[in-house]
Amino acid sequence: MDKTPQTLPRQSWTFSNEVNSEIRRAAATGIYDIRGGGAKRRVPHFDDLLFLGASISRYPLEGYRERCDTSVVLGTRFAKKPIELKIPVTIAGMSFGALSAHAKEALGRGATLAGTSTTTGDGGMTNEERGHSEKLVYQYLPSRYGMNPDDLRRADAIEVVVGQGAKPGGGGMLLGQKITERVAGMRDLPIGIDQRSACRHPDWTGPDDLEIKILELREITGWEKPIYVKIGGARPYYDTALAVKAGADVVVLDGMQGGTAATQDVFIENVGQPTLACIRPAVQALHDLGMHREVQLVVSGGIRSGADMAKALALGADAVAIGTAALVALGDNDPKWEEEYRKLGTTTGAYDDWHEGRDPAGITTQDPELMKRLDPVAAGRRLRNYLNVMTLECQTIARACGKSHVHNLEPEDLCALTMEAAAMARVPLAGTDWWPGKPGF
Ligand SMILES: Cc1cc2nc3c(=O)[nH]c(=O)nc-3n(C[C@H](O)[C@H](O)[C@H](O)COP(=O)(O)O)c2cc1C
Numbered sequence: 018m019d020k021t022p023q024t025l026p027r028q029s030w031t032f033s034n035e036v037n038s039e040i041r042r043a044a045a046t047g048i049y050d051i052r053g054g055g056a057k058r059r060v061p062h063f064d065d066l067l068f069l070g071a072s073i074s075r076y077p078l079e080g081y082r083e084r085c086d087t088s089v090v091l092g093t094r095f096a097k098k099p100i101e102l103k104i105p106v107t108i109a110g111m112s113f114g115a116l117s118a119h120a121k122e123a124l125g126r127g128a129t130l131a132g133t134s135t136t137t138g139d140g141g142m143t144n145e146e147r148g149h150s151e152k153l154v155y156q157y158l159p160s161r162y163g164m165n166p167d168d169l170r171r172a173d174a175i176e177v178v179v180g181q182g183a184k185p186g187g188g189g190m191l192l193g194q195k196i197t198e199r200v201a202g203m204r205d206l207p208i209g210i211d212q213r214s215a216c217r218h219p220d221w222t223g224p225d226d227l228e229i230k231i232l233e234l235r236e237i238t239g240w241e242k243p244i245y246v247k248i249g250g251a252r253p254y255y256d257t258a259l260a261v262k263a264g265a266d267v268v269v270l271d272g273m274q275g276g277t278a279a280t281q282d283v284f285i286e287n288v289g290q291p292t293l294a295c296i297r298p299a300v301q302a303l304h305d306l307g308m309h310r311e312v313q314l315v316v317s318g319g320i321r322s323g324a325d326m327a328k329a330l331a332l333g334a335d336a337v338a339i340g341t342a343a344l345v346a347l348g349d350n351d352p353k354w355e356e357e358y359r360k361l362g363t364t365t366g367a368y369d370d371w372h373e374g375r376d377p378a379g380i381t382t383q384d385p386e387l388m389k390r391l392d393p394v395a396a397g398r399r400l401r402n403y404l405n406v407m408t409l410e411c412q413t414i415a416r417a418c419g420k421s422h423v424h425n426l427e428p429e430d431l432c433a434l435t436m437e438a439a440a441m442a443r444v445p446l447a448g449t450d451w452w453p454g455k456p457g458f
Pocket residue numbers: 053054055109110111112115116137138139140156178180181182247271274275276277278317318319320338339340341342371381
């Protein structure tokens with residue numbers, strides 16, 4: 018008998034089964050993969066940072082007796098009516114069309130109950146959403162879908178979308194099966210025909226044009242509403258500086274883990290910088306212009322918890338925004354739909370074919386029967402609960418660091434677990450007082 022020890026056949030790291038399966042899929046269909054969600058690969062993230070907490074050299078605050086404020090005001094630079102939020106987390110722009118009207122309503126309900134704002138998206142403002150959102154930010158997008166001056170005036174703030182973290186430099190997609198009569202009507206599109214949204218604004222080519230556009234929006238809205246500029250995590254230092262120069266009240270910075278309703282997988286996984294790597298350069302740009310805290314910075318892209326929120330604030334953000342986590346709170350990817358996910362060839366936690374409009378949870382769909390599965394009142398309450406938990410978690414950490422306002426968190430409260438995270442966040446590697454690139458080393 019052969020006694021030679023057996024080794025397992027070797028799989029290639031480069032040509033893994035997953036890679037080969039994608040090559041076979043591309044070869045069989047001749048089309049690239051489209052999906053929703055954010056980057057699935059592991060990149061340095063907030064998990065790679067830790068808070069130090071107080072001991073002798075720092076004095077913690079007592080949870081039950083000492084206040085730790087969470088309020089934030091967005092738009093203090095030029096707007097006559099800045100937005101006052103009770104908590105430093107907002108709901109990011111997600112389009113009606115990608116999401117059902119019930120889902121949009123639920124986002125508005127949840128945000129309002131929690132004392133924060135929600136945002137329209139690449140599909141215009143629905144009445145349900147306006148009606149149930151105490152504070153609603155209206156997106157002004159390259160596609161101009163659903164754009165009209167009346168809705169600009171009905172909004173509480175305006176967000177000029179230059180880019181998204183999932184696809185900086187690219188546009189989105191909405192497939193025909195989701196373009197119902199109502200969606201088509203709001204976007205001025207034919208019913209049932211696939212559409213691709215524009216990657217850049219049709220009437221401007223650079224920062225000077227952006228300045229003119231912002232002035233135009235201010236004139237239309239009587240200089241009342243804060244104007245945000247949303248950028249994808251590409252070149253955060255220069256893009257933030259140029260947004261400020263063009264007159265933004267608020268910069269919204271969306272890193273590469275940021276979700277999307279639908280775009281090419283190759284884009285989601287290969288374009289843009291991790292959220293963690295974007296924050297310090299953006300904050301640096303604000304400092305260099307003397308605008309930190311004068312122009313507020315909202316960070317998004319992979320924010321999941323109060324710890325992520327606290328870390329983003331400690332690195333210099335004024336608030337964070339959530340997309341994917343809000344959808345999960347509403348009921349997206351819930352294990353109770355596992356049998357139906359299986360029928361769609363996927364499983365709980367991996368369901369990302371949001372463009373197909375067959376979402377068992379009734380969120381990323383326009384199918385009237387599936388939509389009915391989402392109760393906007395109950396889903397809004399779940400979102401409110403989740404936002405409350407995030408805020409309590411953030412406060413817990415801030416108090417442990419001795420801070421009476423979450424905005425008093427600072428890089429000095431953090432250390433990094435890896436060299437990469439230390440370099441990106443510019444905080445010391447745990448156990449050292451050094452990070453790669455630290456001046457003087
Ligand atoms: C379903 C869905 C639809 C989205 N639609 C838009 C949109 O219309 N306009 C936009 O600027 N961003 C859109 N985004 C991106 C979000 O505004 C936000 O940048 C991103 O979701 C933040 O990352 P997170 O999902 O990890 O929280 C969408 C995201 C999702 C998940």
